[in-house]
């Protein structure tokens with residue numbers, strides 16, 4: 001948390017009842033001790049009530065709602081520029097906030113694909129770089145027939161705020177290819193991915209220092225292998241760091257242990273943090289701890305399934321899974337690893353899973369403690385938010401809750417762990433993979449032998465000292481120490497690094513919620529922590545040539 005918050009809030013505190021859910025703050029809310037007020041841009045004023053807003057407008061709205069709360073602190077922060085007049089400082093704040101909220105650049109492409117049948121399809125695809133305040137930009141590539149420019153812009157802007165929230169030093173970007181991958185053969189998907197990569201490379205939209213994609217909805221290590229191979233063999237062939245042009249690669253191709261499960265593991269870590277926080281558990285009416293808790297998961301792909309695995313491991317009963325074309329439930333609990341294996345063999349479908357019963361469309365709204373939404377955007381809307389009975393909602397997906405629904409959930413005292421915090425585990429481990437690629441060596445590889453030898457020498461030395469002192473004892477390592485004698489493995493570093501980063505981010509967001517009197521509204525708190533960090537970067541680096 002930045003130093004700038006506390007002092008500023010003391011001097012210019014927004015009216016408490018109005019900032020509990022900033023999403024509902026009227027455009028001209030009165031401020032204590034200040035005549036200043038930040039207006040939500042005109043094109044967004046109705047977004048807070050809209051049933052189904054455009055996705056990018058939705059993210060813009062959340063951003064500007066958070067700015068309404070934090071802007072006085074930002075103004076005060078610039079008081080340190082004593083050489084500037086007040087007018088210049090206010091202009092600078094307004095300028096930085098405008099830049100931070102806008103999309104830096106987008107490319108849209110169309111290219112032909114000859115189908116197996118001989119027919120031609122024209123494939124539409126996009127890459128958006130929302131923010132370049134840090135480089136490279138970072139964000140996944142999604143394959144879906146719902147992909148359009150608005151969606152990719154929204155996802156890219158979420159990446160900007162997500163990276164900042166978790167202190168991952170990247171700008172925000174995202175890519176999308178408008179196809180339903182189920183309708184293409186593997187060979188066709190490979191040709192689409194390679195052509196898309198080539199177009200990105202030609203337009204300077206990919207590269208270790210420029211923009212680094214990763215997996216997202218409907219893509220995985222397989223597609224990332226095609227991306228890196230295409231780049232290395234074409235425009236990136238002279239680039240020593242070419243392997244760092246994409247993350248989420250299989251281990252053999254320069255990937256890192258733990259990226260596959262990282263997003264779900266990170267979702268679990270955020271739930272773990274808040275479920276052990278008495279203050280937030282009091283607010284949402286849950287007893288602290290995992291004991292006796294139940295969960296329902298919507299979307300059992302990469303993110304949802306691994307979230308389930310970690311929740312299950314910690315004693316949470318997964319009583320329902322909502323999947324594409326098949327909702328399943330079991331009040332005694334579903335074993336996520338078993339379901340994953342079943343879906344792997346069953347064309348990724350949960351239909352017919354023998355250890356659960358088919359359930360109705362309303363499964364997501366059944367009573368449970370934790371609802372994990374891990375499928376896609378705009379799932380919790382104004383007309384179904386009231387039906388949610390869970391006490392906690394973990395946003396594994398990007399943008400699952402629209403602003404009007406967010407207000408309803410806050411009013412119902414449901415603790416929502418917002419996307420930009422909740423699903424940051426993926427980009428965090430992508431960052432570790434990126435560093436591994438730039439280092440050209442895996443974590444721990446150079447030091448393993450040194451640590452094993454030096455710890456063995458340490459044990460020998462203790463043994464000799466005991467012998468010299470006539471103590472008859474055999475010195476041997478405990479099981480725990482034996483596993484650490486060779487120093488940290490890549491797996492260890494990724495696991496502990498991820499835990500440190502996620503816990504830190506949760507603590508910062510929890511602190512911002514308290515500092516700004518936001519009650520249960522972690523979304524506004526998360527945007528505020530991101531805005532503060534990006535603001536400082538722009539202030540230090542400058543924002544215009």
Ligand SMILES: NC(=O)C1=CN([C@@H]2O[C@H](COP(=O)(O)OP(=O)(O)OC[C@H]3O[C@@H](n4cnc5c(N)ncnc54)[C@H](O)[C@@H]3O)[C@@H](O)[C@H]2O)C=CC1
Pocket residue numbers: 215216217218219263298299300301302303304322323324325348374375376377396397398423424426427
């Ligand atoms: N893969 C990653 O590392 C990250 C993914 N995310 C977000 O998480 C969400 C899910 O992504 P992944 O798990 O990677 O995708 P995925 O493609 O592995 O899984 C998505 C799952 O959701 C299911 N699904 C789709 N529509 C559904 C619906 N209407 N109802 C129920 N289930 C539905 C699909 O059948 C599939 O099993 C997306 O919003 C993505 O942007 C966020 C951060 C990182």
Ligand SMILES: O=C(O)CCC(=O)C(=O)O
Pocket residue numbers: 138139140141162212213214215216247248398423424426427428430
């Ligand atoms: O791993 C990454 O770089 C980005 C993952 C992603 O697309 C996301 O967090 O939404």
